[in-house]
Amino acid sequence: MQEAIAKADTLIEAMGWIRKFRGKTTVIKLGGSVLDDENALLHILLDVIFMETVGMKPVLIHGGGKAINRALQAARIEPQFVRGRRVTDDATLEIVERVLAGELNVFLTEEIERLGGRAMNLSFSTTNVLFGKPLTLDTGEDLGHVGTVTDVDRSVIEGLLYTDQVPVIPSMCEGEGGRHLNVNADTAAMAVAQALGAEKLVFLSDVNGVRRDKDDPETIIHSLNEQEAMELIDSGVIDSGMIPKVQACLDTLGRGVKKVHIIDGRLRHSLLLEIYTSQGVGTEIYKT
Numbered sequence: 001m002q003e004a005i006a007k008a009d010t011l012i013e014a015m016g017w018i019r020k021f022r023g024k025t026t027v028i029k030l031g032g033s034v035l036d037d038e039n040a041l042l043h044i045l046l047d048v049i050f051m052e053t054v055g056m057k058p059v060l061i062h063g064g065g066k067a068i069n070r071a072l073q074a075a076r077i078e079p080q081f082v083r084g085r086r087v088t089d090d091a092t093l094e095i096v097e098r099v100l101a102g103e104l105n106v107f108l109t110e111e112i113e114r115l116g117g118r119a120m121n122l123s124f125s126t127t128n129v130l131f132g133k134p135l136t137l138d139t140g141e142d143l144g145h146v147g148t149v150t151d152v153d154r155s156v157i158e159g160l161l162y163t164d165q166v167p168v169i170p171s172m173c174e175g176e177g178g179r180h181l182n183v184n185a186d187t188a189a190m191a192v193a194q195a196l197g198a199e200k201l202v203f204l205s206d207v208n209g210v211r212r213d214k215d216d217p218e219t220i221i222h223s224l225n226e227q228e229a230m231e232l233i234d235s236g237v238i239d240s241g242m243i244p245k246v247q248a249c250l251d252t253l254g255r256g257v258k259k260v261h262i263i264d265g266r267l268r269h270s271l272l273l274e275i276y277t278s279q280g281v282g283t284e285i286y287k288t
């Protein structure tokens with residue numbers, strides 16, 4: 001009986017933060033690293049289902065860089081990146097689309113449903129909600145079929161949220177003439193968070209946050225402002241896949257999104273901890 005009473009106490013304690021976030025949208029970006037970790041993914045999806053069940057409004061945007069790399073290697077295509085973006089030729093695009101908009105998008109949606117939640121996959125084969133144009137880097141390098149999102153169909157996403165379903169969106173967009181483009185998932189998440197005016201944007205990755213030494217978890221930076229973030233990118237401390245993530249955080253802030261965090265998706269319940277602990281976990285990026 002005591003155990004049951006303690007559990008009921010925990011539910012009552014949670015009431016305050018459930019009330020605070022009920023009806024508020026949280027955009028959650030799932031990186032390829034956590035998608036590859038079966039146990040971490042299970043707990044993330046359970047947290048997402050919990051959020052949906054208590055009336056918070058989670059929206060999932062996913063990448064899948066590691067799965068794409070494996071599929072490319074099987075096809076004997078060497079993955080190539082420029083500043084964290086994949087150079088995407090015709091053959092690469094076909095594989096990206098199969099893995100992202102096909103396999104992973106369907107798998108995530110089915111997993112949520114299997115675990116008792118309600119979800120809807122929004123991709124080219126169902127309803128696409130991301131529209132964009134080819135991305136041109138300021139260095140002038142050609143990335144091929146890589147896009148940037150310029151328009152998000154909010155009404156479809158909001159319609160699903162209204163009926164308590166979790167939208168699951170792959171990081172691809174439709175360009176002019178129906179052309180399919182590969183979008184870095186961090187920037188896709190940013191575009192969706194901005195379009196929805198989300199309360200929070202959370203990046204779930206395989207590191208505990210931004211670190212001064214990328215190989216040392218003890219060097220995590222809990223709070224990072226715009227100028228420091230730019231300096232860390234310029235000095236090479238923030239490198240590879242962390243570059244688009246931090247750039248996406250900076251671009252998002254000040255455009256209607258209140259909080260942006262990079263957290264470790266492998267830490268059990270990191271999503272819930274992020275929402276209901278005052279300090280949160282991981283790195284918070286803020287604008288001064």
Ligand SMILES: Nc1ncnc2c1ncn2[C@@H]1O[C@H](COP(=O)(O)OP(=O)(O)O)[C@@H](O)[C@H]1O
Binds near residue numbers: 031034065210212214
């Ligand atoms: N300063 C840094 N702090 C933490 N991670 C960094 C840093 N610089 C580069 N990284 C790398 O960024 C990776 C996360 O980006 P990425 O691989 O694209 O993840 P995801 O698949 O979650 O989007 C980390 O695994 C790490 O190797």
Ligand SMILES: CC(=O)N[C@@H](CCC(=O)OP(=O)(O)O)C(=O)O
Binds near residue numbers: 063147186
């Ligand atoms: C243009 C570009 O780089 N697209 C990414 C899309 C997937 C992605 O971003 O996945 P992660 O979140 O796992 O890194 C790619 O092809 O890898």
